[in-house]
Amino acid sequence: MLRYTVRRILMIIPLLFLVSLGVFALVLLIPGDPAITIAGENATEAQIDATRERLGLNDPVLVQYASWAGNALTGDLGSSLFSNESVVGAIGGRFPVTLSLTVAAMVAALLIAVPAGITAALRRGRWQDRGATLFASVGISLPNFWVGILLIMAFALAFPIFPAVGYTPLSDGVGPWVLGLVLPGITLGTAVAAEITRQLRGSLSDTLQQDFIRTARANGLTARAVIAKHGLKNAAVPVVTVMGFQIGFLLGGSVIVERVFGLPGLGDLAIRAVLQRDIPMIQGIVVVSALIVMLVNLVVDLSYGWLNPKVRQA
Amino acid sequence: MTTSVPRRRILYAFGMAPLLVACAPIAPGGGGSGAGPVTASNDQLDPEAVLRYADTSSPSRFDPHRSTVGQDIRFFTPVYDRLVHLSPDGQPIPGLATSWTWEEDGRALRMELRQGVRFHDGTPFDAEAVRANVERGKTVPGTSVGTDLANVESVEVAGPSTVVLRLSQPTAMLPGLLSHRAGAMVSPAAFADPDLDLRPVGTGMYRVTDYQPNNVIVYERNPDYWDDTVVGVRRLELRILTDEVTRMNALRTGEVDIALLNGRLGEEARGLPGVTVHQKVTLAYAGLLLNRARSQFADVRVRRAMNLAIDRPAIVAGVYFGAGEATVQPFPSTYYAHNPDFPADHYARDLARARALLAEAGHPNGFDFEMLVPSLTAFVQLAEAMQRMLAEVGIRARLRSVEVAQAGDVFYSQRDGDSLIAQWGGRPDPSMTIGLQYMPGGFANPGAHTTARLEELQRRALSTLDRQEREAAVREASGEIADQALDVPVIVEATTYATTERVANFSTLVTGQPDFRTLGALRTP
Numbered sequence: 001m002l003r004y005t006v007r008r009i010l011m012i013i014p015l016l017f018l019v020s021l022g023v024f025a026l027v028l029l030i031p032g033d034p035a036i037t038i039a040g041e042n043a044t045e046a047q048i049d050a051t052r053e054r055l056g057l058n059d060p061v062l063v064q065y066a067s068w069a070g071n072a073l074t075g076d077l078g079s080s081l082f083s084n085e086s087v088v089g090a091i092g093g094r095f096p097v098t099l100s101l102t103v104a105a106m107v108a109a110l111l112i113a114v115p116a117g118i119t120a121a122l123r124r125g126r127w128q129d130r131g132a133t134l135f136a137s138v139g140i141s142l143p144n145f146w147v148g149i150l151l152i153m154a155f156a157l158a159f160p161i162f163p164a165v166g167y168t169p170l171s172d173g174v175g176p177w178v179l180g181l182v183l184p185g186i187t188l189g190t191a192v193a194a195e196i197t198r199q200l201r202g203s204l205s206d207t208l209q210q211d212f213i214r215t216a217r218a219n220g221l222t223a224r225a226v227i228a229k230h231g232l233k234n235a236a237v238p239v240v241t242v243m244g245f246q247i248g249f250l251l252g253g254s255v256i257v258e259r260v261f262g263l264p265g266l267g268d269l270a271i272r273a274v275l276q277r278d279i280p281m282i283q284g285i286v287v288v289s290a291l292i293v294m295l296v297n298l299v300v301d302l303s304y305g306w307l308n309p310k311v312r313q314a
Numbered sequence: 315m316t317t318s319v320p321r322r323r324i325l326y327a328f329g330m331a332p333l334l335v336a337c338a339p340i341a342p343g344g345g346g347s348g349a350g351p352v353t354a355s356n357d358q359l360d361p362e363a364v365l366r367y368a369d370t371s372s373p374s375r376f377d378p379h380r381s382t383v384g385q386d387i388r389f390f391t392p393v394y395d396r397l398v399h400l401s402p403d404g405q406p407i408p409g410l411a412t413s414w415t416w417e418e419d420g421r422a423l424r425m426e427l428r429q430g431v432r433f434h435d436g437t438p439f440d441a442e443a444v445r446a447n448v449e450r451g452k453t454v455p456g457t458s459v460g461t462d463l464a465n466v467e468s469v470e471v472a473g474p475s476t477v478v479l480r481l482s483q484p485t486a487m488l489p490g491l492l493s494h495r496a497g498a499m500v501s502p503a504a505f506a507d508p509d510l511d512l513r514p515v516g517t518g519m520y521r522v523t524d525y526q527p528n529n530v531i532v533y534e535r536n537p538d539y540w541d542d543t544v545v546g547v548r549r550l551e552l553r554i555l556t557d558e559v560t561r562m563n564a565l566r567t568g569e570v571d572i573a574l575l576n577g578r579l580g581e582e583a584r585g586l587p588g589v590t591v592h593q594k595v596t597l598a599y600a601g602l603l604l605n606r607a608r609s610q611f612a613d614v615r616v617r618r619a620m621n622l623a624i625d626r627p628a629i630v631a632g633v634y635f636g637a638g639e640a641t642v643q644p645f646p647s648t649y650y651a652h653n654p655d656f657p658a659d660h661y662a663r664d665l666a667r668a669r670a671l672l673a674e675a676g677h678p679n680g681f682d683f684e685m686l687v688p689s690l691t692a693f694v695q696l697a698e699a700m701q702r703m704l705a706e707v708g709i710r711a712r713l714r715s716v717e718v719a720q721a722g723d724v725f726y727s728q729r730d731g732d733s734l735i736a737q738w739g740g741r742p743d744p745s746m747t748i749g750l751q752y753m754p755g756g757f758a759n760p761g762a763h764t765t766a767r768l769e770e771l772q773r774r775a776l777s778t779l780d781r782q783e784r785e786a787a788v789r790e791a792s793g794e795i796a797d798q799a800l801d802v803p804v805i806v807e808a809t810t811y812a813t814t815e816r817v818a819n820f821s822t823l824v825t826g827q828p829d830f831r832t833l834g835a836l837r838t839p
Contacts, residue, residue: 036723038382038456051456082374083527084511093526152563164563165555262555262564264529272371272528 005302012294019290020072020283024065027279033057034081034277055081068283077287078280080273087284090269095288097167098265100177101257102250104185105192106243112193117200117239118227124205132197139194144253148187148260155183165262184261188253192246199242203235210234236307244300248293352590354818354836356545361535363835364549365817367572368561372528372554376514378498379451379459384739387494388827392533392550393434394516396497397425397444398489400742404597404649404824406489410439410499410517416779420484427475431540433501434521441477445469446502448479459496484777486784490743519544519830528554545834565589571817571835572828575810577637588815595639595646595808596826597740600692602685602700602733602802603751605725607761609683609732615675617799621661622668623707624700630805633695638805643796644738644747646806649824650785651744653793660796668707680708686731687713688721696804697735729760737807740825744788745775752800768794 035052052058056067071078077087120132156164162183168176207213208231216226255267266285273281373386378394399409411425431439448469451459465485470478479488491497504515514522519541520533533550555561558576565573566586575583577593584591602620604611611617626640640658645651647658672680687697694715701711714731716724725734738758741747750756753772754764768791775787809826819832 047456047460054455080527083372083376084508085527090527093529149559156563156567160567163569164567165560165569166553166564259557260560262553262557262560264526264554268528268556 004305008298008301012291012298015294016287016290017069020069020287021065023283023286024061024068027277027282028061030274030277034279038081068280072287077284080281081278082276087280090281091266091284091288094264094266094269096169097263098251098254098258098267100167100170100181101184101188101254101263101265102247104181105188105250105253106246108182108185108189109192109196109246112189113196113200116193116197117204118232120197120201121204121208121235122227129201132201136194136198136201139190139197142190144187144191145256145260147190148183148257151183151187152260167261167263167265184257184263187260188250188257191253192243192250195242195246196239199239200235203238204231207231207235233307237304240300240303240307244296247296251289251292352813352815352818352820352836354834356543356834358837359545359818359834360837361545361548361834363547363816363837364551365547365572365833365835366551366553366570368553368555368564368570369574370554370556370558370561372531376511376522376525378495378500378514379447379454380456380511381495382458384494384741385826387825389531389552390495390498390514390516391518391827392520392830393514393518393522394498394500395518396493397427397499398493398497400493400823400825402821402823402829406493409493409497410444411492414489417478420486420777420779421481423479423481423488424472425477425479427477428540429475431517432538433499433503433517434515434536435501435503437501437503439499439517440474441471443499443502444477445471446505447499450500450505451496459494462491462494462496484779486776486779487743487745490741491746494742519546520550528556530554541831544831546830547833547835550830565812565814568814571814572820573812575812577808577810578635580637580810580812581635583810583812586812590813590815590817590820592811592813592820592822593637593808594822594824594826595648595806596822597646597649597747597806597824598737598826599641599644599646599740599803599806600696600735600737601804603725603736603738603758604733604801605729605731605761606763606800607729610675610677610681611683611732611761612763613675614798615671616677616681617802618661619668619671619675619707620704620709620802621799622664622671623704623709624661624802624804625663625703626658626661626804629696629699633692633699634805634807637810638807641803641806643792644751644803645744645792646824649744651788651792653789653796656793656796661799663703665707672707672709677708680710682710682712683732685711685713686716686721686725686734688718688735689715690718693735693737700735700802700804726758726760742825744792745772748772748775748788748791748795752795763800765794765798768798 035048035055035057038051038055056064068078075088079086080090116132116135120129123129152164155161163180166180168180170177213226213230216230251266254265255271257263258265258267266289269281270285272278273285373389374382375386376389378390381390396409397411398406401407410428410431412428414423414425416422417424425444427439427441427444433439437443448463448466451457452463452466465481465483465488466479467482468480470480472478481488499517500510501515504510507513512525517540519536519539521536522531523534524530524532531552533552535546535548553564553570555564558579561570561573561575562579562583564570565583580591580593583589604617606612621642630636630638630640639646642658642660643653643656672678685697685701687693697713701713704711721734721736724730738747738751741750749772751758752764752768753759754762771787771791771794775784775791778784778787809822811820811822811828813820816835818834818836821829821832823829
């Protein structure tokens with residue numbers, strides 16, 4: 001298990017390298033020249049050339065990449081071409097927002113999906129099941145910006161329970177922090193909840209038809225023990241896998257939800273960086289996001305070992 | 315001023331999509347509606363108040379000499395005083411310079427400076443600081459004010475608080491230019507600070523105590539401000555909320571007191587209890603800019619026919635939701651450069667006359683041309699409306715979508731495309747707009763076409779030091795532009811701000827930015 005873990009962690013290094021190389025290549029393909037913008041609106045050709053030179057944009061691509069990667073290894077992801085803000089600082093300032101949002105979305109998703117999935121699996125074919133399936137289909141299809149607007153209209157405007165916009169840092173108090181995350185969390189978590197409900201329903205109802213469940217029941221275990229101990233744990237592997245995938249979805253979805261709720265997170269930073277061709281910022285965000293996704297996958301894989309002892313021996 | 319269409323790229327005139335959209339629509343003339351604007355005397359204002367304010371984007375840079383977007387001025391004015399300030403209708407008034415006089419037939423501008431003023435970091439503001447700032451504006455790498463200051467050959471320190479700007483040629487628009495980024499005074503002690511973009515140091519009524527790009531700007535009162543008549547507030551928190559509906563929601567739930575809105579939300583905001591909507595036309599106008607060296611646009615009859623084919627009121631109402639006023643010239647009716655002989659209906663839609671002019675010009679069956687359209691909803695809608703209207707007289711526009719950030723480059727620098735749908739952001743002085751767009755060497759005149767009369771009027775406007783004569787020349791020039799139909803202006807856009815009941819004395823300048831010097835909050839009873 002230890003060797004497996006170490007190997008998985010080491011694999012992150014070449015993956016990150018490939019990702020950063022890929023992003024670098026993609027950014028070069030985006031039309032538009034940041035030097036023109038940065039040189040200022042009345043710049044002459046000579047000034048633009050000088051700007052390009054100053055920013056190192058004239059260097060061969062590989063040299064540019066090597067210089068970026070070299071700095072990145074020391075933890076320096078460069079500075080925004082526009083505001084001179086350090087990329088690490090900008091990401092560091094916004095990461096807690098996106099992290100809070102992602103956690104809130106996951107919590108909201110599980111709070112909805114676990115009861116819904118279990119009920120559907122236990123009441124297969126009955127109205128509870130149909131209701132959960134309907135929710136799953138609708139939940140996946142609803143655009144989250146629309147869900148967000150509806151939630152704001154209902155719970156921030158008509159009944160002013162939650163704030164409509166903005167993020168309150170955890171340092172300003174747990175209460176305001178949670179309040180501000182409820183609506184964005186539900187907005188972002190709805191589609192994930194729908195997906196998890198579907199998976200849990202399928203997986204759990206399969207498991208409940210297995211022989212060992214019948215045996216457990218025959219042994220006189222309570223329904224609660226059968227489902228919680230034998231059913232859910234065995235049904236969890238596909239569900240956890242889906243949850244891992246959904247982290248990527250949540251990071252992507254946060255781009256829109258952050259705009260709707262005015263949250264200063266990574267998604268908002270990313271959009272602006274792309275619109276401005278702020279190359280170091282784009283690079284930094286993608287590499288950090290990739291790192292997060294890889295770490296989440298790692299955790300998911302390691303959790304298989306806990307859920308399924310067979311994996312540990314493999 | 316309001317905007318400035320950058321010379322290299324219209325880029326940011328449209329570049330910042332959300333901003334642009336926000337600056338779109340409204341009814342001409344301005345004034346508030348709904349609850350009615352609150353005006354209060356100084357003793358009704360609460361100097362300890364905190365006001366929160368929602369805007370669409372951060373400045374491109376917080377260094378006024380290197381900011382790449384003209385509209386950034388609205389973020390600068392609370393921190394950076396300029397040598398010259400602007401009255402609400404766009405006239406130069408004293409700022410850090412208390413008075414100025416022309417000398418040597420307009421080849422020198424002597425400015426008397428305000429005394430006893432200090433920058434936020436304690437550095438004294440004096441003639442030496444002005445010299446250093448003008449030098450910096452001309453030479454700092456990535457300067458965006460170098461062209462504005464190009465005619466300033468040197469700055470002579472004639473006394474501790476007197477400077478003389480020596481010019482290579484008479485430049486009557488210089489005071490106007492010095493009211494904008496070019497005249498912003500940065501503490502010379504902060505020139506070398508690599509973080510000047512994040513921590514601005516000026517002499518303004520507020521200092522910036524926290525700035526997180528595209529998130530929040532916190533302005534706090536500068537207790538040592540030179541102007542005692544300014545009350546202001548203790549703290550002004552500007553939050554960047556990109557989405558228009560989000561800004562509206564923040565206003566609705568009282569999370570902000572002031573919001574910059576998209577014009578089409580003006581009507582909705584007006585319906586909110588206690589909310590006042592302020593819509594006022596600015597110097598930004600939108601329409602179809604022509605490369606008069608291409609297609610059939612060298613012929614004035616063709617250009618007039620195009621102008622006659624456009625139903626401006628319909629576009630103002632349908633595309634801009636009334637947020638602006640129809641126009642046939644580059645300046646709004648509220649501005650001194652506007653020529654009243656050419657009202658918006660000077661080219662009222664007249665298809666018969668348009669067809670007759672086309673036939674006279676040798677195009678009885680019309681002609682085809684290419685229209686570059688930056689890929690932003692507002693421009694696409696404007697383009698499609700104009701395309702249909704032109705088609706009715708047989709002028710067939712082929713729309714070619716260009717990326718917003720590329721549009722200026724393609725049309726101005728590469729001189730590609732017959733015409734461009736654009737918003738011209740306005741300039742602090744009308745002679746600049748005329749020079750850039752209609753003079754042969756103007757950056758925004760890719761066809762290098764002009765008229766002899768316009769050249770003469772521009773020469774007069776730049777060399778006449780008498781204000782009234784100068785304004786007359788500019789007005790005549792604007793009339794000539796409309797008469798010769800040098801392009802197809804459609805709408806002078808308005809900005810839309812909404813404020814809650816706490817906000818007092820809110821007003822915007824003709825350049826579109828709020829007047830922070832009057833802005834205050836009412837004492838809570």
